[in-house]
Amino acid sequence: MPPVPAVTLKLRTHYLLLALSIVAPIALFSAFAFDMLLSAQRETARRGIEEAARTSSVVIDADIDRARSVMQVLGKSHALAAGDLRRFHAEAAAANAGPGAWMILYDASGRQLFNTRLPYGQAGAARPDMDVLRAVLRDGADRISGIRSVRSLDMTVVMVDHPFTLPDGSQRVLAQVFSPSYFARAIAGRAIPSSWRSSVIDADGKIIARSHRADEFAGRSANPVVEAARRSGVSGAFRHVTADGFDAYDYFVRSPLSGWTVVVSAPVDEVEATVWQSVRVTLVGLSLAIVAALALAILSGRRLLRFVARASVAARALGEGRAAPLRPSAIREMEELNVALREAGERLEQEMRSRALAEEERNAALALERTARAEAERQNAAKDEFLAMLGHELRNPLSAMSSAIAVLDAAPAHAERARDVLRRQSAHLRALVDDLLEVNRALMGKLSLRHDPVDLAVVVAACAETLRTAGATGNCRLVTALAPAPVLGDATRLAQIVDNILDNAIKYSPNGGVVRIAVGLRDGAVQLIVSDEGEGIAPALLPQVFNVFVQGEQTLQRARGGLGIGLTLVRRLVDLHGGSIAIDSPGEGLGTTVTVRLPVNA
Known part of the structure; x- marks a missing residue:
């Protein structure tokens, strides 16, 4: 076999460059490294x-x-x-x-x-x-x-x-x-x-x-x-x-x-x-x-020569139709095979990643579809429940009004009492319709507000006094702690917010319960807190209390009444005032706390 001086020259050149590439940069930049290290150590300290x-x-x-x-x-x-x-x-x-x-x-x-x-x-x-x-x-x-x-x-x-x-x-x-x-x-x-x-x-x-x-x-x-x-x-x-x-x-x-x-x-x-x-x-x-670099350079050179020998053996094996392993090399001529194999491996890996991504997207789309279907079913159930509630709410006053009309026809002596029933039930029906119209306007974005300087403490005090005077507090006791709380808003809508919150607190409080109302400034905002000792809210219902038509479980008699739209209207009114509302309850039977935060009118 004739000698191959060209290959020997390339290997020796590679060996020399390998040694110089390891030792020369270290020797050249060691001074800079020590200076940078000294500065870095001082900075670390x-x-x-x-x-x-x-x-x-x-x-x-x-x-x-x-x-x-x-x-x-x-x-x-x-x-x-x-x-x-x-x-x-x-x-x-x-x-x-x-x-x-x-x-x-x-x-x-x-x-x-x-x-x-x-x-x-x-x-x-x-x-x-x-x-x-x-x-x-x-x-x-x-x-x-x-x-x-x-x-x-x-x-x-x-x-x-x-x-x-x-x-x-x-x-x-x-x-x-x-x-x-x-x-x-x-x-x-x-x-x-x-x-x-x-x-x-x-x-x-x-x-x-x-x-x-x-x-x-x-x-x-x-x-x-x-x-x-x-x-x-x-x-x-x-x-x-x-x-x-x-x-x-x-x-x-x-x-x-x-x-x-x-x-x-x-x-x-x-x-x-x-x-x-x-x-x-x-x-x-x-x-x-x-020292280690020099030793590594010598060792790498020897390994390089051994690799060439193994490459020769592999070439002969390929010529005979047999496969022989070829270890990786830093030499360009011998590494081309490794490059081809790496490219093939990279293409395969890319294909696998694409398939995995497509599978992940498909699963995500399926999960979204299931979530949307569950939400649609929940909304449909809420609609059915609302229609049932609306039927109960309308049937009761209509029955009473029918009975009152019968009394007017058959027993004139009881006419005044029948007229009272008609007036009361008509007012109840009007309130139900007004609530439905208000929520519909709120959800459609058609509510408009005045923006006047208002003291929320004055609004709350007026609402509480109105409830006491009208006897609408039932057997509950209202305890207030009011401090000046200037806001920019609509006094009528603010009173509507307070009335709805107090009505819920009183409605779900036990006989002799205490409803606490606090108004003041906290963390740069006006804060209204209403807490009661009533039935509380189940953890599963808390995330949904602001959804329209959502209520807790009630009996067929529906002793407390209502369409479950009050809190939806309250949250919309609070949003229109640039504020926020949160409801918290430790659980059923442990009371409820409602917190409303509004921007301060500086």
Whole structure:
């Protein structure tokens, strides 16, 4: 067999290029890599400090927010509403944030009604900052203080005040008090190195807590460098010498909830040592990589020669009509076979993906068809039920009217009573027809509204008074908590919304039940909440309560009446006012809560 120098040359060239492609780029860019690595390590360390600061800020905000939520719940306590301070003291003590925290209940004059830090019946000193207490009661909003000194306790504390009004109209302020040790434990318990320092600074630049030497620094002014950085923005990095005497990289984050600032400081020496340690490790790894690359190049060359030998054997086998395996190769001439096989495999895979996609689309279309059919069947059932209800609703007044006409014909002495029946049943029929027309107009988008400044609290008060005067509350008691709630809307349609909601609440409440009505501002919107203690709504029915003609199960006598269209009309009217409505019920027999939110008329 004659020699084949051309093939030998190509293999040697490939071998050389393989070695150079591995070693040369590593040697050429190693300097740039070390510089980039050094910068990246410093950035990683800075991000670690930033993450620790943000995590600590989130933890503190969570503690404050949890305290506010607990106080909001306690403010609605039945024990407090009933005047049972002993039981309310026990509830507040059980809901306390933990060691280093306690709750105080103040009346409007600043007198302590109880203090969970003390046994019940033993109250502390009166509130010294009456201007703050009056402002909290006036604004009706929670307030988070900075650190302040309490002489009676000989310590510094921070307070979260929550105002609320009792059913009898008296005002109270429930305060969650935190000692510096509470927040010191919170920030010291974060997953950060023990050599780092964490501090919490209030909006006036006073230190609330530190992870180290907390009692010594509580109430002191922050370091001028820290204070200057804190005033420069809501977050950022800086460098300064800490009160413990070491040079530190720092990062601060200001909480939008409390206005406090969390500062985390890491020793410069420690950070730089970590950075250079990483660089040294990388340098060792890079050296090993170069050695490994050279070894790999030599090994690859030997494998390449072996592949050529196997390719020759495979070619002879093909010439004899036999199949022989051919391993993959990085050589272009030998890889063309692999390319052809890969292309065939890719085409097959593409075909399989197309078939799978078509199958998936077919299944999705089938599922949509089933869903549409089920919805159509449900709508048809709702239509049948509505027609049955309409027949019952129309038959009853028509029967009564027929009887009254018979009385007029046969017994003139009872004419006045028969006329009352005719008037009442005619009004009932008119109401049914009006409801049907209103819902039809709403569904067809033909309702029009006025847009006048209206106080929703006044509308609700008028509706409640009308129900009481007309005796339409049955045996239910209406309890209202109304605060000014300016909206831009149609007073008549707003009254229609309120009447429908109250009518449902009264209709489904037991004898002697209580219907609570609250109106006020919450989260930047006007909010109306109506809650009852009635039959509630089954979980399966909740998602459908706003659908037209939907009602819960009723007996053939239909004692409560109605066509199941009231809530459909209510939701449409609320939508036209740019608001939203939600209904919630824990389940059957557990009452229902309706919440309406409307835009504030600023």
